[in-house]
Each structure stands twice: as C-alpha cells, then as structure tokens.
Amino acid sequence: MSAARVPAPRPDARSFGLLSLTVAATLALHATHLPLWLSPPLALLLTLRWLGFRRGRRFPALLRYALVLTLPLGVIATYGTLFGRLPGAALAVGLLVLKLTETETRRDVHIAVAFAAFTLMSALLFGQSLLQTLLVCAALAPALATLLALQPSAGATRAILKTAVLRLAAALPVTLLAFVLVPRLATPLWGAPGMQQARTGISASMSPGAIGQLLVDDSPAFRVGFDGPIPPRAQRYFRAVVLWHFDGRTWTSGSAARHLPLEPLQALGPTQRYTISMEATRQTLLPALDMPLQAPAATRFTAARTLLADRPVDHGLRYTVSSATAYRLQPHLGARERALGLQLPGDDDPRARALALHWRTRYGDNPVAIIDAALHRFHDDGYRYTLTPPPLGRQQIDDFLFDTRAGFCEHYASAFVFLMRAAGIPARVVAGYQGGYANRAADYLLVRQADAHAWAEVWLRGRGWVRVDPTAAVRPDRISLGAIAAAQGAGARWYQAAWLVGLRDRIDVLNRLWDQSVVGFNALRQRGLLTRFGVDPQRWQSVALALGGALAVALAFGLALALREPAGERDALGRAFDRLQRRLTRRDHPRQPGEAPAHYLTRVAADLPAEQAAALRALSTQFVRLRYASTQPAPRLAVRDWIRRARELKP
C-alpha cells in the first residue's frame, strides 16, 4: 500500500505481553488433554521467553531449531502418529509456543495471533460444554487486545482490553445470525470425525467393570423433559441395549438377535410422552423409558425395543418418544427367542448351574418361585453392594455367587440371568439408565452417566418379558437414591445443602439450554428454523437470498452505526437549541456563520408572523438567561421548560 513503511520495528513489550497471555490461555485450555511431558515445559518456555523479551533478548536460534525438531518426535513417541485430534493439538500448541520464540516483528505477532485463534478453536474439539466455550471465547479478548496494542498510539492497556471486550460483545448479534444461517454440511468434507474418539455411556457389550467406570462419572448422559409429570423413581428404567449372549465373561447383543422380528407390545395403561436430549456418545444406542411404543425419526428399533440412531450421536441429539409404563411385551415367545434366552456358555460355573437345577427341581415349573428364591438369596445371604468389588477369577459367576458376594448392578444382573437360564427360564440382561435427578429449577429429569444400570428381563408365560432388578434386592436404595449414595451409605452431606442443590440445578438448566440450542443445532433443526421464517431450505436460491439478505442487513446496520456521530459533550439545552436551529434551517432560516444564538433567534423572529415571532423572542430571551446569566449550569426545570416551549414552536 505504501512505500514508506518503516522497516519492521520490534513490537513493544506490551503487545508481546498480551500475546504471551493469549498463548498462555491457549495452553491452559489445552492442558487437560496434552501429554504430561509437554504442558509444564511449554509453560516454562513461555515464561522464560516473556521475561527475555522484556529484557530485549533474542531467543537462541539453535535452541529453537532443536526444539522444533524435538516436538514432532515427542508427539510421535507419545501417540505413534502426528495426525488426529490429540497429536494435532499437541503439535499445534507446541508450535504456537515456539512461534513466540521467534517473534521479533509486528508481522510475527500477527501470525502468532492468527495461529493462536486457530489453536483456541481446536480446544473445542475436545469438548463443547458451555464453560469450555465461554473460556475459549474469553481467551479471544487478549488476542484482540494484542492486535490493538500494535496500533500506533493505542492508549492505555486497560483501555485496550476494554475495547477488545466491547468489540467482542458488539459482535454477538452478527455472530448469532451467522451461526443460525451458515449452512451445515450434510456429509463431512474429509475424514470420519469421531472415529478414534472414546465412546461414553452404555456400550453394546457388558464386560466386567464396564458399568463400574460409568458409575463414578458424574457428567450428564441425557436429560428428559416429560409432557406430563415426571414418573416415580421406581419406574424410571431407561433401556439402552438388550444383551442376549454370554460367553462366560462378556455379555453382548449377539449376532443372532439382530435378525429377530420386533417384539410386539401391548400397552396396559396410560402412555408417557417425553423428549430426551442426549449428550454426545459417539454411539448409536439411544435410551428410552420402558417400554417405547414407536421409534422416532432417524432412529430404529431393535427386536427387543431398544432404540438405535441412524448415525452415531457425535453432537447430541433430541428425540421424542412415547412409552407405556404398564405393558405386555411379546406374550408368545418364538423358538429362536427361547433359544437365545436360554443360551449359556460351555460348562463354566458348575456351582451356579447346580444351584439353579436345585431350584428347578424344588419349585418345578413355577418361574415366579424360582425368581423369588434368587432374589431372596441376594437379599439374605450376605451379599453387599459395592463399587469396588474384589477381583473375580475365571469362574466369574461362581466366584461372585459363592465367594466374594460383593459387587454392583452388572454382577447381580449377570448372575441373576445366568441362574434363570440355568433354571430354564428365558432371561436377558438389559443395560441402560435408572433413576435420574429431577431438576427443581426446571421441569426435567437429569440422568448422569453414574445412573447407568443393568437389570434383567425374564419371560413369563402370559406376561411376556418382565423386568426384574436383582440389585434392588441387595440394596433397595440403589433404586431410590442412586448408585453413589448407595455405595457410600445414604445421609445428608454438605454438598446436598438446599442452596447448593438449587445452584447446581440452575447451572444444569444453563447446560441443558446450551446443549439444546447450540451444540444440538444440527442441519435438521436449522432446516426447521429456516422453514419457519419462510426460507425453503431445499432451494439453494432461497437459502442464498436469506444469507445474502441477512449479510446485507448486517453490513448496512454496521455502516449506519459507523456513520453515527455522537452529539459531542453537549448539554440538554445545547442539543435542544441545535434541534430548533435544524428546524428553522429547514424552513429557510439558516444561522449565519459566526452568528450568536440570541441574535439569530431575534433575527428569524422578525420574519415570522406576530404570534410565533413573540414566542421565538421569548425563547431567545430565556435562552440568554439560561445560557449566559450565570456561571453555574442552568436549573434543570427551567431548561426542561425551554426545551418544551422550543418543541411547541411551529415556525
């Protein structure tokens, strides 16, 4: 643009300090998932570099080259690759800090700020909770302040930071508009996002300890808003997956179950309609209250009436289902189902089989009696509920049933179903969630990962599949209070104080709102919203028109704001006089340059009809008195009176 650019001056210590702050914030936001060997050295390097820059030192080039070479080697050593979410983030953060070591010109600062913004964004790939997003957005403030500090005669640091924050705040309306209107991609342009990402929540198999990990995870799994009242806790069983096949160690759905027909369902009472907002699980399993009647759009039923999403839930999902809480599921069991429901692995766990046979011979063909016997055993024979059970040997079921007698839901469900099958009663394990927490601040149910649960279903003639929860036999409060409370022993804790519960409720309401409105705003919901505003999302012309129109409006609005000039430091009287003058000017009575206000008004009065002339002269006299007769500001009442009379004048 200009040939007269001064040759690259060193950025001042302040802009470098702000840049260091930006990078430090970026580092902090990534610290949770960076490898341990990386974050502390980077923080140390950043601090040293900042101190060095303030003393005017340059970073040794050789050391920098060495570090630039070491970083990717370290990342490869840790992750085995440079590509992917975690190694990419580690590499980006490392390079960002190293960029600071060679930042010597304004251009370098520019590049570093841009790179920092990019790295900040990548922090959101590891979680898009409300808090995380707010923190990342807040970290944009020092980034923008860095750019401001590079401006000539930029002003005080405090003013710069204030300007940066104000700019971000002012950007919010356009941000929201753009967020709503930017077309979402139907299919990703590259990669298969979420492939290597850890799955959370209930999985399609149950191996020892799988649910145990979940039980200590306090993060939300999903939230349920009921159309009617929230059902009682004992009814809140959300089935996610039905496990048919046991290989002695692990329960899975089993491949054979995939081809079974949908089990018929007969509702015996009123139905519940509710909407579930799922957190991202990166799986297709969707929980539904026992027993769902229909599969909502973009989902399907398995044979055992659990819901499967068409695509993995990577970014949350909302769906509405109706369920019958009193029902009869599959009154007539087919041969295939019966075979699957009685499947047992090889000849493991002989003691358990012997016990089951003993019951069978004792109670004959009375399944209810056998079930009662099993539940009584759990209840009376020294079984206890614990999240940290002693390890089990190869004969899992036997070890649990006869030796350790300690475990949690998955142990009980697994052992119970094993016993049932050994006694000739078709049974299966159901994994899902039980209980949940009714938020008092808003009418919905919060279900955490810690509410993950496993129970059993047995098939009884004439009644179909009947839910039996063996854990309840051991520890009824597991069902009435929740897993953690059950494991720790119930009792009021400080964190259960009413105010804290209320606060947590409110924060969870915010999180739910965030998940529903931002994280879950997918192509489908965008389409729905656009349609409501008369935009046809199927026709690109319509979308382009909407986008272009919104952009034009935003541009025009911005221009109008930019052209708006404040009135300056005028008082009310001065502004009112200016208004009067503008009105008189429109009536062809402009003020001469250099003409005093009172002179102007009296001069114009001479050109007006008598009545208005008198009014204008009175205005002039009063103005002089208000403006000039005292060294103190004019009394407010008198000024207001003048303003009113000036407004009433019709020249």
Added chain:
Amino acid sequence: MPDSSPQADLASLARLPPALAQVNALVLGKAHVVRLGFACLLAGGHLLLEDIPGVGKTTLAHALAATCGLGFQRVQFTSDLTPADIIGVGIYEQEQRRFKFHPGPLFTELLLADEINRGTPKVQSALLEAMAEGQVSVEGETRALPGVFTVIATQNPLDLAGTFPLPDSQLDRFLMRLSLGYPDAAAERALLTGSERRVLLRETRSVLTAADLLALRERVRAVSASPAVLEYLQALLGASRDHPDIRVGLSPRAGLALLAAARAWALLGGRSYVMPEDVQAVFIAVAAHRLQPQRNAERVALASALLAEVSVRA
C-alpha cells in the same frame, strides 16, 4: 447585578446613559465608536485613536475627559520630546537645599498623547511603561499615578516619514484601537452648521466624576461571564492562532483584554452578564491591532474574517 451594591453605585450607573448622550452630542454621528471609547474607559484600558487629522480624534478625547470629569493633560509628541518632558524633573531648590520633583503632564487622570508615533522610541516606551504599570520610577523613587489614569493616544496612519511606529509588542498596551472615519452626510451637515466644537467643549459640564468611574470599573469587573461565553472567546483566540494569514495570533493577555472590554460593553447594555454579542461588538476594536498578519493582509479584515468563521456554539 447584586442587590447589596451601595446606592452610590446605582447612581453612577444611572448617570451612564446621559454621559453617553453628552459625548454623542459633541462627536456627531459616531455613536458606535463613542460607545466603544466609553467601554474602553469603563474597562480601565487605554485607547489608541488612529485616523487622519481633522476627523475629531482630539474632540473625542476632550469630550470623554470633560464628561467623565477627569483632570486632563495633553502632550504633543515630537521627535525631540524626552521622557523627562512627560514624566517630570527634579529641580534643585536653593532655599530648601534639595531637589524637588516637578511632576510632568503624565501625572493626570486623562492624558491625551497626540501623534504618539512622532515621539522617539525612548519616549514611547516611557509612556507605555507608565501605562502598563500605573506608576513611574523617577530617580529611584516610585511615584503612583492617579487611580483612574488613562491614556488616549492618537496617531496618523498616513504620515509615515519621520515617525516611529509603535512596535507590535507595545501596541497591545492599548485595550482598543479605534478609527473614527469620515462623518456621514447628516453628521457633517450638523458639524458645518453647529457651533464650533471647541466652544461647545468649553461649555461642557461633567456628568460623572473620577470616583464614579472607579466605581463603575468595579462594576465591570463584577459582570459575570458564563462558561459558554468563555468557550466562544477561547474559540476566537484559538482560531486566531490557527489562521493561515496570521503570523502571531492573540495572546492570553489579548484574551483578558477581550473579556474586560466585553464586560464593559455588557454593562453599557445594562446587563450584568456577558453574551457572545458583547464579545463580537468589541472584538475588532480589541483584537485587530494585536494580530500580526502573515503578509500585507489588513488587520481589521482579518479580525472580521475571524468573527465570521468562528461559530458560536449554542
């Protein structure tokens, strides 16, 4: 105006209009200049009358002096006038065997310095110093001048040969510079038909007294200037300093002078507060001779241009 002011003040205030009328009766058709001259006296400033001979400069000075009841001295400035000639000399008195100071014409209430530009720079600076200080030092002794001491100086702009124009730095000792200009036709007819001015002057009675004048000056100082007026005044000063055709703009002292003159003008208008109109009325008289134009620009024209350019914020 504060109500607690003494009766004497009110009386002197009431005598202002007749005083003005009397001077206007002597100097015909120059009401505006007369009013400005009066304002100059009220503001306690010295007056420079610059015009060709014969338009009534001396008459105006006389009329002002007589109307205000001031002791009056006149000094004709010539090239051989020495400072001692106006200040006075110490003369040795045989009987008392000591020097006695014989005060010069300076020790009066109103001094008419005729053709001040004919005096040498030495005399000029002696006079200007006395004007600035209100006192003189003679032979190591400081002597105060009368409280109302005022100088009305005249100079002839055309007659340049053998003159010593007042330096720019000393011109601003004069609060105002006025030009009378030719009288209009009606005034000229009245002049021609009326009695001779000198006779009229001799018959003139004083309307005010020196004490009145001092009281009125006190009043002028009490006239209030609101922030809006000060803002306008500052805008004028600032504009004079920024004007491309002005080499040296108005000094802070010029600003004070402008304010004092505007206050006097406001008092003459019967107000106890200054309006922008007052500043405008006295601006050319007060400011023009203090402007130092860039090249041969006309000072009065520059001052008028400033007035037209600087807007008065309401």
Added chain:
Amino acid sequence: MSLLASLRARLARRHPSLLRQRPREALPIELGQRRIYVVPTAFGIGFGAMLIVMLLGALNYNNNAALLLTCLLGAACAQSMYGAFRALHGLRLEAIRAGHAEAGQALIVELRFAAPRRAHAGLCLHVDATRHDFSIAADTALSLPINLHTERRGWLDLPALKLESTWPFGLFRAWSWLRPDVRVLVYPARETAGPPPLGSGAESMPAPRSHELGEDYAGLRAYQPGDSPRRIAWKASARNATLLLRLHEPPDAQALWHLRWNALRGLDPETRIMRLARWVDEAQRGGQRWQLDLPAQSLGPDAGSAHYHACMSALALLP
C-alpha cells in the same frame, strides 16, 4: 499499458479521492464518507483465509461450539472494517500554519486536526516519505508538525497528504487523500558569504554624522508645559519675550541600510536575490533599520520582524 492508463484515468475521474488526483480544496476539510476508502490489509486477507479454514473445520467436524467461536471472531474482525472507517470519518483538518524556511531547509508545517465529536485513534499521516502516528481525544484538536523538503524559493504547494488508519485490529486499512489548497512561501536561500551592503558602515566609509545634543538644532517652537527646561533656548526666548524651545533634527541613532536591487548590477538575478536576502537577514539581526528597493517596489525604511518578513516575502516572489 495504455489499458492501465485509461483505467487509471477513469478511476481518477469517477473517484477523485481514490488516487492523489483530487482537486485542491479549501480548509477546513472534513473527512466524509465519500472520500474514505477501505480495503483489507495483507494481514486481513491472511486472517480471513484462516477464518475460512476454521469455518470449514468447524462445519466438517459438526462442532457447533467451534462454529460459534469462528462466527464470533469473524464478526469481531468484520468490525475492523468499520473501525478503520470510523477512525477517519468526521475528522477535520482545520488549519495549516506554515513556518518560514529558506530554500533547501526543512519547512515546518503545522497541521491542525480536530475531532469535533469523538476520539479518533490509531491515525497515521503519510507525507512524502515519512509517517506520523497520532490520535486525538474527543472534542479536542491536535497540531501535528511535519517537515517539508524545500528546494527553491517562492510558493510551494503542499504535497498531497495521505491519512490512513488500520484501527482497531490491523485487518482493514482506511485511507483518504487530502489536498488542501494551501501553499507556503519559501524564502530565498541566503548566500553564505559576501560583501556587506553599501552604506552599512561596515565597509571603509567615513562614519555617518554624529550629533551632540544641543547642536545643530533645526528650529524653535513655543514652550508647552512639560517641556524640558534644559531645552529652553534662553537667548531666543529673551528676544521674543516668550519661552522658546530648541528643536533638533531627528536623531540619527540608527544608520539606515539602503539595500538596492539596482546596485547589484552584473550579477545574475538569483545571486542578487541571495545577496539581498543575506543583507536583510543581517540587518534584522543587527537591529538595523533598512530599506529594500526592488525593481517593482520599495519596502521601508523600517525595522523589526514584520519588515523582515515583508522583505523576504518580496524577495521570494521575485520572478
């Protein structure tokens, strides 16, 4: 090449303020919207590209939080366009005051910018090849001194001034060309050394007449009160029965330098001007009175700075 030239000509006609070719305009100049141009800077283009990458990434990973962040950053940066515009809009170039300089010296010109309504930050003025950074608080004015390079005497048109700003984030650059209709007078250069003027007393001429007080009086006049008693001509007074005063010739305390163009025959005009300029300067410094006779005009006799500037202006403007 010709295509480029014609394009440039069309551009200059349509948007005179885009390029330098803008008619000169009278002060004060207020920067209105029609004369301010905004384009992204190199950094702005790079940053925009990065924003697009961020946008595609966020869309690809279907990550709405990242998308929101990208939109926020983008919207904040888009304001930079208005920010740069607003940094200039409403600014007034109120006055230009030029100092005095001789040809070849740097001429200091003071530009007075005013911000009538609000503060303007991050401004940068380009004159010739130098840049001046400044900012103005609301409702104040600022005098910005700039150095102009001078080459020859006479009128010097102020060069076109480019006022620009990349406020606030350096992503967009707004600029406006200012061509104030102001010319400044450059005084002629003085010759460095040369002879003193004739009649200056500095050369080997007989000293001018000196007067003793009391001698050589030119006449008498009547005594007035206040006249010095020492100057009373007692003998003449006795003869005339009134007190008479001696009148002296005007004291010739200061010799008059007569600087004449025509006396410098045989030199080329520029050398004459340079020599006269040196004499005028010496006279001014020495507190002399002098008279300058030029072909078309005569200045003085006079002394003082006003006279000095009048003489130097006349010399500067000689054809």
